[in-house]
Amino acid sequence: xxxxxxxxxxxxxxxxxxxxxxxxxxxxxxxxxNITDEDxxxxxxxxxxxxxxxxxxTRDTKGTAYVVYEDIYDAKAALEKLSGFNVANRxxxxxYFNLSKHAQKQLDKEEEQLRKLQKREGVSGEQTK
Numbered sequence: 001x002x003x004x005x006x007x008x009x010x011x012x013x014x015x016x017x018x019x020x021x022x023x024x025x026x027x028x029x030x031x032x033x034n035i036t037d038e039d040x041x042x043x044x045x046x047x048x049x050x051x052x053x054x055x056x057x058t059r060d061t062k063g064t065a066y067v068v069y070e071d072i073y074d075a076k077a078a079l080e081k082l083s084g085f086n087v088a089n090r091x092x093x094x095x096y097f098n099l100s101k102h103a104q105k106q107l108d109k110e111e112e113q114l115r116k117l118q119k120r121e122g123v124s125g126e127q128t129k
Contacts, residue, residue: 021096021098022076023072023075024051024068024069024070024071024074024075025067025068025097026067026068026069026078026094026097027065027066027096027097028067028082028092028094028095029064029093029095030090030093031064031087032063032087033062033063034088035065037055040055041053043087044067044078044082046078047075047081048074048075049070049071049074050069051070052067052068053065053066053068054066054068066097075096078094
């Protein structure tokens, strides 16, 4: 292989078009409840620079995490390599974070809380003139 071909092989993947769902934020499920931040950095840091890791702390979010990479290609590599990865006899589920899906879940949750409050207070929620 001549030097020019070698140089082309070393270029970043910036010229390749990525699917629209690919982003820098990964959503990780099925984590062991006792996993630490350090464990997460050890596992996910192998694929690139990490900006932030957020582990779920509440009853509803335990066993989940968000991993934010500095570079979208690092996030893509981590997702491809770590989906199904075994950690403490649990197989990781790694997905791209979907803001619209997350926002819709949050909206549904807030609407449900509003309906419960309306029922408890005996109001319909309709505006009167």
